Amino acid sequence: MRTTLAAATAAVALALTGCAGAGAVGGGDGERIVVAIVSNPQMQDAISLQDEFRAAHPGVDVQFVSLPENEARAKITASVATGGGEFDVVMISNYETPMWAENGWIENLQPYIERTDGYDAEDFVPSVREALSSDGDMYSVPFYGESSFLAYRTDLFEQAGLEMPAKPTWDEVQDLAAELDAPEEDFSGICLRGLAGWGEVMAPMTAAMNTFGGGWFDEDWNATVDSPESRKGIEAYIETLRSSGQPGAATSGFGDCLTRFAQGQSAMWYDATSMVSAVEDPSSSTVAGKVGYVPAPVAETESAGWLYSWSLAIPSTSEHKDAAWDFVSWMTDKEYIKLVGEEIGWERVPPGSRLSTYEIPEYAKVSEAYADETLDAMNGATQESAMAKPVPYPGLQFVGIPEFQDLGTRVGQQMSAAIAGQITVDEAIAQSQRYAETVSETYRNEEGQ
Structure with missing residues (x-):
């Protein structure tokens, strides 16, 4: 595996500017560890x-560095890839x-x-455990796992006399969004990510490309971002967002859509x-108990979910590995799941990591x-x-190669600009194809093609 660090080296300066968003927990004379996490609701819990x-x-003692997703990715990647040693625990994914x-x-x-009594790694959702392993050993452990699905307001659908299909297509989602869209009331038919970033807009957009029969590269490493199939997926996503999506969509990430939908x-x-975890929390969501869930929209494939x-x-550079494991094992153990449920609320439990979670009454x-x-979405999230x-x-x-952080970020910027109307969709696709071709040349050369 090559160690291409295009994204990492670009972010080194950011990583070394200090721990913006950090907060100390503890403050005694104990061994201090620095934990870098993404500032999603479950992590704040x-x-x-x-x-x-x-x-x-x-x-x-624990010191947290809690940052928005794009910034956290850059800071963590830069530190770990360059051996910076700033962090003792890092939040990463099945991509890294x-x-x-x-x-x-x-x-x-x-x-x-294996030496931690009762930790029970066999209890992790099998697809997640496998995705976080290398040669059969786990190198990271899940805080939560996810696929994707479509959430919808059951009360509004009933009032409008609409029915959500059990397995909706993108065409059906577009029609339903148009029926319910009311921009004059600051109400959108649908919310979709538009924020630039390989883990922001490009996550659901890549799933759309896949289900329309496209993708990033074909079996011979030819770039296929501008293929007719990929184009259909990109156009369906952007058109849905432009016609019935939220205002300011180009700056909306997961957190923004969560706030909008929950309110x-x-x-x-x-x-x-x-x-x-947040949508069904009645203490912070106005729609808790009014939401239905169906599989991710499809076009040409059986399913369209992802696995994350x-x-x-x-990090191997940590000088406090045993203390780091104390924290990691605490935050990913069965008992932590129960602690969240009892102290904060069962709706806030991190989902999709442990099978036993779903057996708690x-x-x-x-x-x-x-x-x-x-669980169905996670189990069904396969390339096949x-x-x-x-x-x-x-x-x-995502594309599981080192170059994707940089490639996905660049393409995400193009797609976000198209969503904002700053460039045309054709221009975004053409530039994205050029970016992908630069990467594909390297892999084709390696394989003698």
């Missing part, structure tokens, strides 16, 4: 529960884990897992299944509307079901 961690591990394990950037966690400003939202996990890893009750849908043609890379909503 973990920060709020640190008194429980301190009680169990009084010798460990196999590559970073092969590069020797993160610790093999299997020995830690009753959109009729539908296609995104990660992890949304349920925010997970915790220990309290969680089973509150998750009745989405538990099966979440979500892609029309074989590809030479791992991943569904």
